[in-house]
Amino acid sequence: MNFIFDYVHNINRIADSNPGIIRLSMDAKAVIKVGPFSRGGYNRYGLRACDHDFQPDTLLKLFGIFIPATDEPFFYFTESHITADFIVDALEQLWPTLKEKYDPHTLVLNLDNGxxxxxxxxxxxxxxxxxxxxxxxxxxxxxxxxxxxxxxxxERVWGRLEQHWNGELLDKVEKILGLARTMTWKGWRPVVTFVEKTYKKGVSLTKQAMQIIENQIFRIKGIEQWAVDIPFYSD
Structure with a gap:
């Protein structure tokens, strides 16, 4: 495992020191239960709240894309599922901003292999x-x-978000989005998007179709599951 961690540390260092490479840290936060819930049964305003979760009004999921080199956070909320398609759709939505500001030839994605x-x-x-x-x-x-x-x-951004809304009643989706927008991380406010599209779990390729994909990527020997390059092939 040390070899994997050393590889990640090295590629991150290269990315952060090369203007043609942008590193993106990506992960989902724990599910947010929307309802009149508060740790200990109270919120910062002294109003009584439920001290048990019971049945939430809805479940809100949050996926984040963070640019470590510039400390820019981007939040994507949904009441659907954070699937492979959701994640890449979020990346697609962010791409015009990355292209305009940085015009990278390579993206390095830090992930947790979920x-x-x-x-x-x-x-x-x-x-x-x-x-x-x-x-x-x-x-x-x-x-x-x-x-x-x-x-x-x-993950550090998630910790800051928890501090920001600690003691608040997260009882409305609109309130949660508003609190997320007012959080600050090293001078930046997150760009917050609520994704209304419904995502279906379990979408997958056949073994034959996946083999075609495998022929277009490179897995780093010895850590094939943890380090993968997807080169752009120009005509």
Whole structure:
């Protein structure tokens, strides 16, 4: 596992020192239960709240993309599922901003190898290969090894968000979005997007289709699951 961590540390260092490479730290936050809930049963205004979660009004999921080199956070909320398609759609939405501000030839993605963004997740790899060719950009996946996801920079942003809304009643989706927009991280306020699209779990490729994807990517020998390059092929 030390070899994996050393690889991630090295590729992160290269990315952060090269203006042609942008590193993105990506991860989902724990599910947010929307309702009149508060730790201990009270909020910062002294109003009585439920001290048990019971049945929430809805479940809100939050996916973040963070640029460590510039400390810019981008939040994507949904009441649907954070799937492989959701993740790459968020990246697609952010791409025009990245292209205009940085014009990178390579993206380095820091991830935690969860079930929806694993390098073995056929739909995730399929979407990333398509993204690479469509947007003329190479992609390097640099996964943190097990029990090391806390080193993924976006995790620090989640900690700041928890501090920001600690003591608030997260009882309305609109209130949660508003609180997220007023958080600050090193002078930046997050760009907050509420995604209304419904995402279906379980989308996958056949083994034959996945083999075509495998032929277009490079897995780093010895850490094949944790380090993957997706080169952009120009005509």
């Amino acid at each position: 079930p929806e963004n694993s390098s073995r997740r056929s739909q995730f790899m399929n979407r990333l290969v398509t993204f690479s060719q469509k947007n003329s950009v190479s992609i390097s996946l640099a996964y943190y090894p097990p029990y090391h996801s806390k080193y993924n920079p976006v």
